[in-house]
Amino acid sequence: MIIKLLKAHKQKEDFYAFYKKIETHVPEVREFISRSLKAAENEGKLDRGYYDPQGILDEVYLAVFSEFDSEWDEKALRYYLLKIAVDKLDEKKVLEATVSTPVSTGDLLNEELSRLKEDFTTDGDGDLILNTELDDISYKQEKRYRHDIYMDEIVENPILEKLKLDDAFQLSARRRAFFGYLYSTIPQISKTIFELQVFGNQSAPEISLIMDTEEEKIRRVLKMITERFKRV
Structure with a gap:
């Protein structure tokens, strides 16, 4: 039903009606953009308040309006919306060079999966800390474990x-x-995968389509991130 309505709005070049229909039918796109932006701000990757979630959402909807295909079904529409949302957010992030690399997402994830295996322990004061940080000279000199990332x-x-x-x-x-x-x-790509699951309410098979990589690799990333958090 929604595809038929969107097709009618597209034929009339009625972007506002097209926009409102998608916004009502696929609210998870707004949730994904808003929360992913906020997460990047929390980490200092983006200036707080510099990017407006509504502005990015407008970019996503305009792209879908331009590329709309009446042969899509609802699943394809949702996939395309979130794929564009990922691309638009990546353009805004500091790690944009990583995302624009010609190396495949699957190859990049191989490296990220090894980084996700990093373990953590407690230091002499009882603070949780990644094992790799124990060898960090700045940690040894100043104990600069970052306690301020809320x-x-x-x-x-x-x-x-x-x-x-x-x-x-x-x-x-x-x-x-x-x-x-x-x-x-x-790591950045793994984080996008996790945010698609949590903020975008997407399953592993859906994320594998959006990120254009193997479902098995997506499941491994999600499992490792979950295990990492559950040990806190």
């Missing part, structure tokens, strides 16, 4: 809910800071 509730709450940590996570500020720190250390 995520906004719009980012933190859906993650805690998805991982079923919301009850157990009413803990100390130090533990919440480490949770934010762990999130900041997830």
